[in-house]
Amino acid sequence: MESPHGLLLVALIATSAIIHLVRAQDPEGFISLDCGLPPNEVSPYIHPGSGLTYSSDSAFIQSGKIGRIEKKLEETYKKMVWTLRYFPDGKRNCYSFNVKQGTNYLIRVRFVYGNYDGDNNNPIFDLHIGPNFWLSMDLGDMKDGSTLEDIIHTPRSNFLDVCLVKTGTSTPFISSLELRPLPNNSYITTSGSLRFWTRYYITDSKAFITYPGDAYDRLWIPYLNSTWKKISTTLKANNTGSFNLPQVAVTTAATPANASEPLIYTDFLPFPNDKIFFFLHFSEVQVLGANETREFDIFWNGKVISESFRPIYMQPKTVYNPYPVTCEEGKCVLELKKTRRSTLPPLLNAIEIYIVVDTPQSETNENDVLTVRNIKATYGLNRITWQGDPCVPKQFLWDGLICNIVDTSTPPTITSLNLASSGLTGTIADGIQNLTYLEKLDLSNNSLTGVVPEYLANLKFLTLLNLSNNNLNGSIPQALRDREKKGLKIIFDGDDKKPCLSGSCKKKFPVLILIVVVASVIVVIIVVLVLVFVIKKRNASSNVEALPPSSTTPRENVTPTGISDSSIKTKKKRFSYSEVMEMTKNLQRPLGEGGFGVVYHGDLNGLQQVAVKIISQSSAQGYKEFKAEVELLLRVHHINLVSLVGYCDERDHLALIYEYMSNVDLKHHLSGKHGASVLSWSTRLRIAVDSALGLEYLHIGCRPSMVHRDVKSTNILLDEKFTAKIADFGLSRSFQLGEESHVSTVIAGTPGYLDPEYYRTGRLAEMSDVYSFGIVLLEIITNQRVTDHTREKSHITEWTAFMLNRGDITRIMDPKLNGEYNSRSVWRALELAMLCANPSSGKRPSMSQVVVELKECLISENLMKRQNQDMDSQSSLEMSMSFDTKDFPSAR
16 A cells, blocks of 8 residues: 555645635644744744644744745645755754643654755755654655655653754755644553554545644545445534544445455555554444444454444544554554444444654753753853753764763763853853752853852762853852862962952951951850840749650650641540550560561550551651651541551650551452452452542542552552551652642652652652552552563563563463453453553543543443353453443543
């Protein structure tokens, strides 16, 4: 099948091939750039075909020159590609955008060479998304050197760079550049970005669909195979699905011309080893009679991906592969075969195929990027190399920078900034203090004025500071002098013209003034000492006897203030250490041990069983965590959070007294140790729902909201009825009202459960708990260890993805269940777990969405049990992901 990248796409740019529709206001987040549009031409302007607003690109790039296609070609192409920007200077030239981290973006670039330079030599160059390779552009075989490319990409930071990279002697250029935000519940993948290869809607029309026919300005190409028959409806669809498909894609479809034959679609990839994602869109367009059925099996490259699929009338459903696949020798074959029960042939409404673009390299630390760009703007630096990511790829490292590059998954950091002889004027930029990893700073041989800022002493890694040959005044701050004693090397002008920079300035005060100052200081000291003595004596006589026993000084290695009624307003009981020893019968029965210390069984006055957690003297956690847990549990109340009965804070004795959970924790039952019962699938789902409800309460029920930070199977406790409750809040953090949706923290949590994005950035948010919960859900489903280096894939997410690709759900599910589960509820739970554990927080569902989906899984499981309907677990693996909550898993 002919690729859409060629004459079809050129036709899209041409006047005759685009649908002309009325002007509509640009959707939020749309960016449409007419590259090279001269300042003396109208900008912005309304594109006559789409009605979208196009602007000059000059605000988004600092380099390049303006060109224009041959005059005779302007009749063929739309205005947005009449001009272009070309880049004869520099190896890498980049457009820079401020975007929303974690949001899906469709990024489209258009190229019309149009012999703008008179050389008749279509260029070859590369495109990059940030620090990662996108594709090589070779316009030699294109008419007028014209084509377009688009990619669906999710930025890992709030910056996005689209770069043109010179690879030979020809000059890179670009005609237009567009950004379109997409909904995050569509095009969900587990790896890489999605380069557009095929996006067909099934019709015999010749019209391309873009905005406003498509709300996200996706390019839909008409296609109808000669062996197919078009069917359609004149009604308007009220539901266009999570992908928000164009109306025509929902109301038009094709069936095989021979109703007894399968519907077959074949496509060929540019390279045989390309990995792809496919998205198949189905919607019934005919009203079926009582005795009519449309049901078919879906095969991709001979492998069944969905059995007994039934499209729903005017309700689009999307089937796609959750993990990238390859096509043998680059040949991809889709087959839709009707089942024996079906009276009607299969149908297909639309198909999309994307080639995976691996984007392994993390962008430079976002704080460092923002800082160095601000420094660039402050000093008006216009270096051709200062474009795109400052540190990566290494061959495009900005001049004057040295970066610490650990590996592709860790954001690089800037460790050296050399702006010597750069013509700098004004004062030393305040932003420099934000380069927290800086080791060397060279500002020599410039015309900087003002004082040497004291904040430079706060750069804790700084080893070299060169300020020589500037016009700075004042003295070197004492804080920097103190750092100099600890190894910081300071280079400055020590000549007679600038004695203060050498630290030799000495103020000569008149002797009389000096005597008055000294005498005043002595008098003030004496008065202060007298006041302190009188106050201490008064307090000793009136207040000492009134102090409660619990206000004694805590142990030396904890906060000296202690837990008191003034710091924690509570109606919970504060127990003495002797009472703790009494209720635990002198620590007679240990229940378990964690990072905090040992947990013991206790009995409260013979009326209530309790669990007593006693902090260890050598605990890795400490008084801060103890206090945090007490304060949190005193203000939160939820049936799925372990409740606090009381606490002990007496000298060096710290303890927490909880309600007793007789069935220990989730990990205990999954492991099967000590004769623990095997949890049924419905019980596991109920435990998952309970746990999700507890986390949902922390995230949205608390004010301020809370992040647990240590969600794991050992922190999910079970009572006598197997009701699950979240425990261990020592690492929890609040988001104070008015804060952003995240806070920066010291990394804390349990390896394997720890959100990789939080680990990488230090930015904590509710989505960090969602990731950890996803790992717990995978444990519930698979009963595999979270990390097991004896497996081919050590981490549970990698192992699950690997097993899914091998096509054997029986090897994914916990074998202790003996196949006693409804495969559809399993598949939905599995999909949900993988969504929660997505490396990108922006693609994870909220805990509220998790609760809704898990409840639906539980209802479905219980319903199937009551109806005694068993499903073949082997075929359930082959069931594809879909967006209909009735029959197939839904993406959130």
